[in-house]
Amino acid sequence: MYTFSNSVKKLRSSEIRDLMSLANKPGMILFSGGMPDNDMFPLDEIDAIYEKLTPQEKKIAMQYGPTSGLPQLLKSLTLFLEKKGLPVSENKLMITTGSLQGINILAKTFVNPGDTIITENPCFIGAVSAFNSYEANIVSVPLTDGGMDVDKLEEVLNNLEEKPKFVYLTPNFHNPAGTLYSAETKHRLIELLDGRGIPIIEDDVYSDLYFNEEDKEDLRTFKEINPKGIDICYTGSFSKIIGPGLRLGWMLVPEAIYQKCELIKQAIDACSPSFTQVIADKFLQSGMADNYIEKVRIEYKKRAEAMAKVLNELLPDEVTFTAPRGGFYIWLQLPEGVDSTEILQIAIEKGVVFVSGKTFDPHGVKNNFIRLSYCNTSVEKINEGIPIVVSAIKEVLDAR
Amino acid sequence: MYTFSNSVKKLRSSEIRDLMSLANKPGMILFSGGMPDNDMFPLDEIDAIYEKLTPQEKKIAMQYGPTSGLPQLLKSLTLFLEKKGLPVSENKLMITTGSLQGINILAKTFVNPGDTIITENPCFIGAVSAFNSYEANIVSVPLTDGGMDVDKLEEVLNNLEEKPKFVYLTPNFHNPAGTLYSAETKHRLIELLDGRGIPIIEDDVYSDLYFNEEDKEDLRTFKEINPKGIDICYTGSFSKIIGPGLRLGWMLVPEAIYQKCELIKQAIDACSPSFTQVIADKFLQSGMADNYIEKVRIEYKKRAEAMAKVLNELLPDEVTFTAPRGGFYIWLQLPEGVDSTEILQIAIEKGVVFVSGKTFDPHGVKNNFIRLSYCNTSVEKINEGIPIVVSAIKEVLDAR
Helix, strand or coil: CCCCCHHHHCCCCCHHHHHHHHHHCCCCEECCCCCCCHHHCCHHHHHHHHHHCCHHHHHHHHCCCCCCCCHHHHHHHHHHHHHCCCCCCCCEEEEECCHHHHHHHHHHHHCCCCCEEEEEECCCHHHHHHHHHCCCEEEEEEEECCEECHHHHHHHHHHCCCCCCCEEECCECCCCCCCECCHHHHHHHHHHHCCCCCCEEEECCCCCCECCHHHHHHHCCHHHHCCCCCCEEEEEECCCCCCHHHCCEEEEECHHHHHHHHHHHHHHCCCCCHHHHHHHHHHHHCCHHHHHHHHHHHHHHHHHHHHHHHHHHHCCCCCECCCCCECCEEEEECCCCCCHHHHHHHHHHCCEECEEHHHHCCCCCCCCEEEEECCCCCHHHHHHHHHHHHHHHHHHHHCC | CCCCCHHHHHCCCCHHHHHHHHHHCCCCEECCCCCCCHHHCCHHHHHHHHHHCCHHHHHHHHCCCCCCCCHHHHHHHHHHHHHCCCCCCCCEEEEECCHHHHHHHHHHHHCCCCCEEEEEECCCHHHHHHHHHCCCEEEEEEEECCEECHHHHHHHHHHCCCCCCCEEECCECCCCCCCECCHHHHHHHHHHHCCCCCCEEEECCCCCCECCHHHHHHHCCHHHHCCCCCCEEEEEECCCCCCHHHCCEEEEECHHHHHHHHHHHHHHCCCCCHHHHHHHHHHHHCCHHHHHHHHHHHHHHHHHHHHHHHHHHHCCCCCECCCCCECCEEEEECCCCCCHHHHHHHHHHCCEECEEHHHHCCCCCCCCEEEEECCCCCHHHHHHHHHHHHHHHHHHHHCC
16 A cells, blocks of 8 residues: 655644543533633624625635735734834745744744754644654753753753754743743843854744733843844744634744745645635724733733632642743643643543643653643633642642 | 755745736736636625624634534535535545645655655646645656546556655646546546555546536546545635635545544644634535535636637637636647747736746646636636737747
8 A cells, every 4th residue: 555754654643632622521621722712702803894894805805815915914914013023124924824834834944854953841732743744853952930941952052963953932921831031041042042043933922911011021022132143933823812713823034034935835725814814904903903912911811810829829839830921821840750641630530621741842751740721711710620630639649 | 054944945936926916917817817706706695604603603713623624614515525426424524724735735644755746747836836845756647638648647657666655636627727537537547546555636626617517427526436446535625616715625535544634734734714614614504605606607607618719719720729618727739849938928018917838837848838717807808818818829929
């Protein structure tokens, strides 16, 4: 018979996918999903947008668009990103079918089978899948409270026989770790990578969801800092600021990299959905986006605080976490050697789901962590579900 | 500095893209685009669908969906495909972000760099880009009036040192050649490929757009014929039966292949847009799709006949074509050695655009062909534009 390609032989289904199937079980409390709350989508705003679309706009919505994105959305997104301080005019902007597609395209742009790339550990599982699908050799560097361990990265760079093709980072409200890189870590990373010809892929889907105005300095992205000696490939998403169902994201990258990315996108899906691009454009243009982000920021903060409060009250001392300053996640660190999958099994029996740590280890090993999402669950359900998680944790800890 | 991957170094921007930029020039008559007419989209139907969506449906539209597609759309699409005679229950169905994504995913599933695959010559340019992006070694087999030249394919198979990973075919209303494979060619291909372990990728985006009921027997797809000794990977699209802006297609493939494809899709864009999937589901479910397809079929037939009529009246004898029996295109064959790019340049000056033949040669050489699309231009404009194309052809032929 036929044989499959080498790259596909390595791919495995992720635990998250399997857990998703539990989401339909009635009564389950879900701390597993990295998706916005169904009840928080801006449905009235989308209705208002749809009602006002002209026949001409509807025709555009139904037709193919340019590979780079609809011109009107590129324009409104440019304004949105410039307001955030990003150097849009010095780069090229492309609309992607979700930000994962942007990461996938960038991986394909740089990676030959066996090439080394550098990620954080833990790391966003979607990016790991994309890198594995191109047979990258993933070298991971631990994440600390303030961001990637810069000393470790330096050590890794010194020991590598070949230059890595890129460093992939999620500096603002990391998935799964929730980490916000400190301004200091960002500047140390820039110093370390300056002039080495190693691009940074900066995955920035959560930075709008900050909880504290005083974090503004830490929140400055690599792209905003705009270091002259490093090419920053910046990816973002409409999933967290409108809805994932639109399947829209973007990349903002230097011209030479953009040219290659556009050719790859032509061969993947030709263009992103015009239908949802028309809606996203109106959402940005009208200012609805700013109001909506403001609203969800307040709600996520409330949930994060509720979850942190119950955890602080109930968790045994040997389980630690850093209170989130934005984003979707709390990352519990358990004592070395504890298997969070055991905890998960108990929790599922008791009606609560989360994601175990090894899902986010690019090497699929380290499992003494738990990712809890507060994005998709009400404060009431958080107060009900977290004690169940904690009791499952205690059960496993006590049995050691 | 950094280096790009090997695969991306080979990719080139296509002529179609460059021609698209002419589409905005006022007054240009476009025989270039392979897209439905803006004025024929079912806007009222989509409005009616949107108005009736419940809040619950709108929430689903805004959220991530399963990688394989929204369950309700998989269900309504199953009924739609079963009505066409396809063996859905023996296979697995996946919603893709346009049918090009399906082809891309299948290419990634099978192709290692340097692997041989077989295509028609001419061939759909999007598929060629996808195959090139995985560094496939493309061996092309000429298309005759009745479909792929089966004798040539046999010769190619006998001479190849390694088994090709798949044969990629567009049997029903080929892009660019407009060809409808005869039932005989289909059966000869099945006989030839039976039991060899070479899957067929059957690209079937145009078969609903047939002009004559009496072609029904020829129109039976490989997937419908369902040969036991060949794995048929069938891809289709909503682009021609609703609108490309939805960016939705599908693949119907054997389970073992599906498993790999789903993992790849997870790493590309996680899932297709829920927003447009909700709409596509309602469009199929309500029966609007059948009515709409019926309507556009009549209109495209009218345009095809108008174009064929003017061509028959005006073309010199040495330029030939087969009158289309469905689909979007007429494919003019010019005498050997004539360069259709020269003709294109003259035509553009006179206000008409088409696509020159070498665009569709997987090897980018053979240029004594012209693709004329009638899908996107009114009968009036066809009557105005075709004489201009013919005069440009004559100008170049006369100058020999």
